[in-house]
Amino acid sequence: MSNINVGVVGYGYWGPNIVRNFFANAACTLKSVADGRQERLNLLAKIFPSINGVKDAEDVISSPDIDAVVIATPVFTHFGLAKRALQQGKHVLIEKPMTSSVAEADELIELAARKGLVLMADHTFLYTGAVQKMKEIIQTEVIGTPLYFDSARINLGLFQPDINVLWDLAPHDISILTYLITEEPESINATGISHTRNEVENIAYLTVNYSSDFIAHFNCSWSSPVKVRQTLIGGNKKMILYNDLEPSEKVRVYDTGYSHKTEEDKTRIMVDYRTGDVFIPKLSSREALAGVADDFIQSVLQKKDPLSNAQLGRSVVKILEASQLSIKQKGKEVRIK
Amino acid sequence: MSNINVGVVGYGYWGPNIVRNFFANAACTLKSVADGRQERLNLLAKIFPSINGVKDAEDVISSPDIDAVVIATPVFTHFGLAKRALQQGKHVLIEKPMTSSVAEADELIELAARKGLVLMADHTFLYTGAVQKMKEIIQTEVIGTPLYFDSARINLGLFQPDINVLWDLAPHDISILTYLITEEPESINATGISHTRNEVENIAYLTVNYSSDFIAHFNCSWSSPVKVRQTLIGGNKKMILYNDLEPSEKVRVYDTGYSHKTEEDKTRIMVDYRTGDVFIPKLSSREALAGVADDFIQSVLQKKDPLSNAQLGRSVVKILEASQLSIKQKGKEVRIK
């Protein structure tokens, strides 16, 4: 198989970006796109007259012409579509979050493994220059032992009717956490509030606990007058500030740290601080989604595991699922290990 | 009594600011300052040769010359010193947080009431131009019904050996919350981590829950490479961004909001957003601590209740006490009503 035929299911908010990037990928051919809404198919036809637009997802999933399927539909439909596609022998890339539950994720993972198919979650942020640079910085121990991950992703709207703000916004940051920090989390606590009387939280806070003294925290809101996309990652040697709203200076590495020692008489802890230079590395400006498309296609061609693989997608779902449980239990700790 | 004689106990980090402001207040006379460390008394003598420096707090507290005592010592000493001063018939102003526990606060409040003395907590931020302006904005219903309060107060150091980061940093923001939002909180959840193996958290997160759908959240850290002092206060009409690091434009009022309605078939919630102008009011630039000194002295003179009164100080301690309990119980909800 030297050229992969790709079909896309869903041409909504994110679909056009998916289509544009797979269309531009030289190692595959984007054959068909399914969306139930005629106006979306019209839009597709206008921009990409060469692509076959169909109303029924089944016409993509079951087509013998198609080798690989990209699923970009609402979350609650991911599992059904992906399962059907895997059953038809298609490789599958699913929008984040991969599924609505860990059980669904497990079933898909097992099915893909059995059939020898690639199953991948589209955690686009992993393919950004910023996250790739941070991975390199952390892997080469520039920041030393990681101590915390603290993220804020807040803005006004777009309220989702079916999933809360954590399921909507946190997958980006949880996938980054999962990719950068190799230690497995132990438990989570989450709190939140719904201002729309529909049990769908529009503001939520999530703490992820570890058996080491690492901690992660996520602040997500659809109700902020200002847009913030900021993460702090502290190590015992250096610290990173990742501000995704900066046009080019997204990652700043602070030569800042603290260390502690117990005084001789053991009654006091002494803490030393250190501040130093700041370094802002140049980042690759390649479009992240082009990297996703390339990784998916190359994983199919080379029978390799993609970077944003199904296990990572499952880890994200596990934290989201637990967070929902914790909110309903008034912030109680939920173990996830 | 037309002129109040004031004594200060503690001339450490905050003491010089206390002394400078009471020294400058025309309605009182700063008579003596106690600190056990000779080098602090030497420093006092150099800057304020007219003030009597003493080593023993008792020489301030029990002096018949002194009408009112300001206590600016470590938190664990507040109760003992304040109780002794009240017993000696002195009016008392205590640094934030007022006491180490609600029980201590209650005992002081009862004692002060019985003796007809002013008991006040130094929540300096309430006297800033920014907080006064926000109070006015919220009281006149410019932002409509308050929906959330979200605060971050993070920086590098100064690790405290005996109190965690919430007891150190959060009193500022909790006092602002308590002052601005009249609804009483119902419960709290808190999580955190200690990186110094001494059970003193240097990073902590606190959610405060209410019976209405209002929510408050606090992010406190001694371990951030960057300094952040930022609070968002959302209402159903407008929203406030309060950035205390801005030299003059600390308060921004966004004409931003969202409203929701249930669709006729009741299956969906529709949410509308609105963004509009931003307004940055001019703020009073009077030093906040001068306002504290003035309110304390005038409360003594006029037998009135100060703005930063002991009840407010107690409310702050109640939340801090509960947060400590919640952290130890792995984030479990702790009721405070």
Next chain:
Amino acid sequence: MSNINVGVVGYGYWGPNIVRNFFANAACTLKSVADGRQERLNLLAKIFPSINGVKDAEDVISSPDIDAVVIATPVFTHFGLAKRALQQGKHVLIEKPMTSSVAEADELIELAARKGLVLMADHTFLYTGAVQKMKEIIQTEVIGTPLYFDSARINLGLFQPDINVLWDLAPHDISILTYLITEEPESINATGISHTRNEVENIAYLTVNYSSDFIAHFNCSWSSPVKVRQTLIGGNKKMILYNDLEPSEKVRVYDTGYSHKTEEDKTRIMVDYRTGDVFIPKLSSREALAGVADDFIQSVLQKKDPLSNAQLGRSVVKILEASQLSIKQKGKEVRIK
């Protein structure tokens, strides 16, 4: 004439934006686009298969099908192409700067007037929400009497081989100045430097002088490591800060001012300052170039004068021409009235 047939000459850097906006304008039909480079025509065909791509500008300009021509080619070709189009009876919209000299501008203006054709310069910025809001603010005397206009437009690259940095970057700000400030300038001074040994300045400074005590200054550079797009407009009542790099808060109105009076003994001037609130108005987010296309087409249909008319285009060229002369004369004042 109820629908205008439009042709575009030049499909380089700005051409695709021109084409996209005229293509989307319901009152006209974009018939053909000329560009001498086959790869540009291929790109056009890929995105807009319905538009006729031709190599020779003459096939657009002389086509009997075409009512109006948009010229988006290098500056030195504007005059020849526009003259030929006007001679063929076409309405003409020319990219900024309109021509290479005032003499050329005058000849085109005279020709268009004689033939009763619309001649318009594409000063896109006039159609932005920010400039429209500032026009409204200044026209309604919110800022009082304008006192100064101070603009910086600096970034790294794109060095032009044939025109200096003022001809490249300053037309935006000069057109804004000309649109906002109705007083006619008297003279200019300009200084600058070329770091490429080709007499094409990559850094230049321009002062525009008036018979009143208004002053304007422009700082333009292709050699800055940071991008700045900032203009201050001061009045005797209020002042405006216009930062085009802000995503939405581009215009800030400061209630700041100063007034002066002569002391009684006439020996001293006393100056009072005042600072107050800041107001950030919400701006229209309509794409400016859509407004340009609309104004051009409606001016043709309604035989009206567009906002960015040829006289304004000529005023910009007059200042640019004089600035070149001043730089060559080592900053000497050049009169332009």
Next chain:
Amino acid sequence: MSNINVGVVGYGYWGPNIVRNFFANAACTLKSVADGRQERLNLLAKIFPSINGVKDAEDVISSPDIDAVVIATPVFTHFGLAKRALQQGKHVLIEKPMTSSVAEADELIELAARKGLVLMADHTFLYTGAVQKMKEIIQTEVIGTPLYFDSARINLGLFQPDINVLWDLAPHDISILTYLITEEPESINATGISHTRNEVENIAYLTVNYSSDFIAHFNCSWSSPVKVRQTLIGGNKKMILYNDLEPSEKVRVYDTGYSHKTEEDKTRIMVDYRTGDVFIPKLSSREALAGVADDFIQSVLQKKDPLSNAQLGRSVVKILEASQLSIKQKGKEVRIK
């Protein structure tokens, strides 16, 4: 002479800072301060009871007890006071700008040389961590050949009655230019405007020209609603952004550059750009004025030339004097070499 006795003339806006720093310097004794205004002497007595306050400058300048005099009075008085002090055999430190004219500066320099006395100008900024770091960066050729210096120093007020905005604000930036860039300037151009009808410009622009292709520009204003303190220094290898309003990250070094080559047929210049990492060095946070005091006292003790020496002070005055002439001649180039 192992301890220098210092006297200060002038206890106005800057005087208290001078007094505080010389008071704290262990190698000298601050004996007396002269100011004609009793309320200033009262303020001095309150803060520094040990210093002798006198009304007549002559009591400082002619006192046999005094070895060195600091002159912190209005500019027009600098020459007379400094000349008298030098004649009395005192070492002299003069506030910036050193004198009102180059002729005055020359006379003082000649007199100090003849008498073997230290004559120094207080260009405080040279002693900041930021300027010291930039000197090191430029001296070690990190930025390569310097190409430009572009500075903006604007804010609201404080209008001076006797000197224009260049004499008031530009000395800081001109002294930094003179210190960092060793090439001597050839000529200047300046433009400006007075909004107070007293011939004292409150907005002014200054270009400094060199025989190489280096250029410097200064934008000074008392009439801006926002405060800006920003300088760009470009080299052919790297570029510096110096923002003095940043609390700690004042100096940013951009690995940004451009180079040019002539195409083979010599008809075109090709320019390449490069952008890379950004580096923010940690800066010394020592108070600059403490460095000034130390350098003055050590120069007296060690008979060495201070860093902010009289020649540098004279170079600043030369540019200011020429700028005044250029403004009056409508921006005409004024040679200064």
